[in-house]
Amino acid sequence: MELLECTLAVDDLDSFVTDLGELGDRYGTTIQAFDARYVADRRHLERAVAFADRAIERGENVARDRAVEILLYAAGRRQIDRALEMGVDDGKQDAVVLVDAENGDRDAEQDALEAVKELEAARERTPTLEGVDEDRLCAFFEITDAEREATDATLGDLVGERVALLEVEK
Template sequence: MQLLECSLTIDDLDAFVAAIGEIGDRHGVTIQAFDARYVADPRHLERAVAFADRAIERGENVARDRAVEILLYAAGRRQIDRALEMGVDEGENRAVVLVDSREGDRRAERDALAALRKLDAVAGEEPALASLDEKRLCEFFEITDAEREATDASLGDLVRERVALLEVEK
């Protein structure tokens, strides 16, 4: 798995989704774009990929598309429409674009990243995960102040716990 942290300017969301889907198909990788404000850290997405792949292998996936299944796990939700809030939208976005070859083909991932960087929507690379929007993460993942006060776990740990709980709640 590799990540492109960037700013995106998306004029047409359907065209952007089609373009990243075409790049994914051409390079044999899965690509999913996330609004960086909803991503706790890279391990959050690594965990989502692992659980999505396990669900697919077991035939327990909700979505037919691997990218959507990864989005569901990253969001800690089984409803696609609710998970889509974590995706990018038209306009300006601080984003994290996940590129993953299920077979571990790092060259395919690098080639796909190079193609992504050439898209008009990619306004520039930036450290999108450098600062957390703690309030947004807590609201989205329903992490209460009381829960945070009761543990010394990081916010990233608590978000990853929500990803794992989705697996348990099936």
């Protein structure tokens, strides 16, 4: 799995999503863009990919598209419309673009990543995973103050727990 941290400038969301899908098809990868404000850390997305792949292998996936299934797990939600809040939108925003070859082909991932970097919308590189909006993450993933006080787990660990709980709650 490769990640591109950037500031996206999306003029037309449908065209941008189509471009990502076409690049994914061309390179045999899955490409999904996330609003960086909803991503706790790299491990958060790694877990989402692993759980989505397991659901697909078992025939338990909700979405037909692997990128959407990854989004569902990353958001910790089974409803696509609610998970889409974690995706990108029109306008300028900090983002994390995930590129993953299901078969582990690192060369394909690198080639696809380079192609994503060439998209007009993704030209500005920005470290987007360094600063986490804890209040936004807690609200989105329904992590309470009491829960945080009861454990020494990091916020990333608690978000990862929500990703894993989606598997249990099916």
